[in-house]
Amino acid sequence: MASKHTPTAPSTGSGTRGFGRNKTAMLGLLAAVALVASACTGPASAPLDIEIPLEPITVDLPSIDVDLGLCVATVALPSIVIDGLVFAIPELAVDPDGGTITLPNVGLNAPESSSTFSGIEASCFGMEPAVLALDITIPAISAGGSVTVDFEAKQLVVDELLVDISGGQVAFPDLGGLVVPIPAILIPLDGIVVPF
Numbered sequence: 001m002a003s004k005h006t007p008t009a010p011s012t013g014s015g016t017r018g019f020g021r022n023k024t025a026m027l028g029l030l031a032a033v034a035l036v037a038s039a040c041t042g043p044a045s046a047p048l049d050i051e052i053p054l055e056p057i058t059v060d061l062p063s064i065d066v067d068l069g070l071c072v073a074t075v076a077l078p079s080i081v082i083d084g085l086v087f088a089i090p091e092l093a094v095d096p097d098g099g100t101i102t103l104p105n106v107g108l109n110a111p112e113s114s115s116t117f118s119g120i121e122a123s124c125f126g127m128e129p130a131v132l133a134l135d136i137t138i139p140a141i142s143a144g145g146s147v148t149v150d151f152e153a154k155q156l157v158v159d160e161l162l163v164d165i166s167g168g169q170v171a172f173p174d175l176g177g178l179v180v181p182i183p184a185i186l187i188p189l190d191g192i193v194v195p196f
Contacts, residue, residue, distance in 0.1 A: 045091060045092065045093045045094070047090065047091050048089050048090060048091050048092050048103075049089075049090060049091075050088070050089040051086050051087070051088050051089075052086065052087040052088075052089070053085070053086055053087075054085040054086065054087055054108075055085075056081050056082060056083040056085070057081070057082050057085065058079050058080070058081050058082075059079060059080055059081075059082060059138075059165065059185065060079045061077035061078070061079065061080060061136070061168075061182060061185075062077070062182065062183050062185070063075060063076050063077060064077060064170060064180050064181075064182060064183075065180070066122055066172065066175070066178070066180055067178075068122060068124055068130065068175075070124045070125075071124035071125060073122040073123060073124055074122075075120065075122045075132075077120075077134075077136065077170065077182070078117050078120070080113070080115045080136055080138065081113075081115070082110055082113050082138060082141070083110070083113065084110050084111045084113070085108065085109070085110045085141075086107075086108075086109050086110070087106065087107070087108055088106065088107040088108075088109060089103050089106050089147075090105050090106075090107075091103070091104060091105065092104075099150060099151050099152035099153075100148055100149065100150050100151070100152075101148070101149040101151070102146060102147070102148050102149075103146060103147040103148070103149070104146045105144060105146065106144065106145055106146060106147050106161070107142065107143065107144050108141070108142075108143040108144075108145075108161065108163060108189075109140070109141060109142050109143075110140065110141040111140050112137065112138065112139050112140045113137075113138045114135060114136065114137045114138075115135070115136045116133070116134070116135050116136075117133065117134050117135075117136070118131075118132075118133040119131055119133075120132045120133070120134055130174075132172055132174045132175070133172070133173055133174055134170050134171065134172050134173075135170070135171040135173065136168065136169075136170050136182075137168060137169055137170075137171070138165060138168045138182075139166070139167040139168065141163060141164075141165060143161055143162055143163040143164065144161070145158065145159065145160040145161030145162065145189070146159045146160050146161075147159060147161075154195060155193050155194060155195045156193070156194040156195075157192070157193050157194075158189050158192040158193075158194075161188075161189040162186060162187070162188050162189070163186070163187040163188075163189065164184065164185075164186055164187075165184065165185040165186075165187070166184040166185075167181075167184075168181070168182035169181050169182060170182060
């Protein structure tokens with residue numbers, strides 16, 4: 001059975017909950033940065049190689065079009081939980097005069113995840129809906145950017161960090177193993193300010 005998928009632009013910041021909740025991780029980051037920075041008397045850079053596990057995040061997925069034979073039905077996908085997120089900090093740059101520390105090339109990574117659901121409804125022309133099972137697969141996530149720690153303003157600023165969730169797919173075992181791609185989700189995290 002062929003599938004029909006209407007191309008759409010990547011959704012931006014769509015229904016993602018959980019980023020920035022791990023205050024303990026942020027405080028651990030600041031403590032590590034302060035420890036290294038305390039030994040610097042002038043502008044400098046140094047390797048850091050810190051990895052901080054983050055809380056799981058919940059992502060609301062966009063709807064997809066599924067060919068049921070009689071028609072193409074729009075299926076509302078359930079939210080999924082992405083676990084195993086790690087915030088990686090490879091290095092830092094210190095500017096004592098400006099009272100800031102920059103963390104360039106930070107990364108946000110997560111392994112591939114899979115979720116199975118049942119009781120998902122899809123119908124044609126208002127008829128009795130078909131109740132389907134589905135398997136959702138989200139590929140590994142890898143995002144890069146930079147963070148600035150401003151000790152004078154007592155805040156941590158995410159300068160640039162774009163999370164791109166692309167390549168996800170939904171498999172329908174009840175429809176002969178039909179596989180439908182999930183539109184990409186782009187989550188910009190730039191401009192986030194975390195006071196401390």
